Amino acid sequence: DSGVTQTPKHLITATGQRVTLRCSPRSGDLSVYWYQQSLDQGLQFLIQYYNGEERAKGNILERFSAQQFPDLHSELNLSSLELGDSALYFCASSESTGQGARNTGELFFGEGSRLTVL
Amino acid sequence: AQTVTQSQPEMSVQEAETVTLSCTYDTSESNYYLFWYKQPPSRQMILVIRQEAYKQQNATENRFSVNFQKAAKSFSLKISDSQLGDTAMYFCALDSYGGSQGNLIFGKGTKLSVKP
Numbered sequence: 001d002s003g004v005t006q007t008p009k010h011l012i013t014a015t016g017q018r019v020t021l022r023c024s025p026r027s028g029d030l031s032v033y034w035y036q037q038s039l040d041q042g043l044q045f046l047i048q049y050y051n052g053e054e055r056a057k058g059n060i061l062e063r064f065s066a067q068q069f070p071d072l073h074s075e076l077n078l079s080s081l082e083l084g085d086s087a088l089y090f091c092a093s094s095e096s097t098g099q100g101a102r103n104t105g106e107l108f109f110g111e112g113s114r115l116t117v118l
Numbered sequence: 119a120q121t122v123t124q125s126q127p128e129m130s131v132q133e134a135e136t137v138t139l140s141c142t143y144d145t146s147e148s149n150y151y152l153f154w155y156k157q158p159p160s161r162q163m164i165l166v167i168r169q170e171a172y173k174q175q176n177a178t179e180n181r182f183s184v185n186f187q188k189a190a191k192s193f194s195l196k197i198s199d200s201q202l203g204d205t206a207m208y209f210c211a212l213d214s215y216g217g218s219q220g221n222l223i224f225g226k227g228t229k230l231s232v233k234p
Contacts, residue, residue, distance in 0.1 A: 002162065033221070043209065045221035058221050090163065106153070107222060109163035 003027065006091050006110035014118055018079040021113045023091030025072055031055070031094045032074040033107060034066055038087040049074055081117045088112045120145045120214045124225035131200045132233055139195045139228045141210030151213040152186065152193045153222065158206040166208070169193065200232045
């Protein structure tokens with residue numbers, strides 16, 4: 001058990017809909033990362049938050065947004081869903097030194113949220 | 119641009135034997151980390167082993183060891199005495215910024231099957 005909790009584990013929805021994925025990082029971790037895993041694209045970094053602020057942005061679509069709350073949990077919002085958004089969405093957290101730098105380089109991953117868009 | 123390439127989409131090995139998974143990478147940074155992550159059918163990503171680029175000594179974790187060739191930008195994973203529980207997808211990953219920025223760059227993965 002990595003200590004990172006993601007909900008829901010599975011989600012089935014229709015095209016055009018909006019969903020919210022939730023992540024609770026390991027106790028004490030200030031940084032949260034979101035990744036998308038699909039068969040054709042592999043594991044793609046979406047976005048990182050550190051202590052409530054956006055720190056780095058990857059291949060995140062404009063239809064997607066994220067935030068990190070004062071209690072450090074994070075939510076990933078996916079809107080106007082398309083068939084191609086079907087994927088496994090991972091949240092990860094890490095120990096951090098100042099300014100969001102990772103102490104050891106290691107990310108601790110949750111079990112992922114499997115999104116199916118029909 | 120940073121890239122990670124795993125050239126073996128699938129591999130299989132007999133239980134108790136040794137197998138080596140290949141990974142090559144590219145980065146212009148001098149300070150970076152390399153990782154091997156394992157994703158079993160339960161789908162959770164689990165860190166197998168980590169290597170800091172400035173360390174010449176190859177990392178080892180029990181039955182897992184790496185062959186880090188910095189000049190060749192090669193980072194292979196050797197699994198000794200393979201066990202059925204080693205069956206999983208294995209991902210090589212690069213952190214080009216020494217932990218100062220967000221993202222790990224992952225390879226496409228190698229699916230390893232350990233056969234009894």
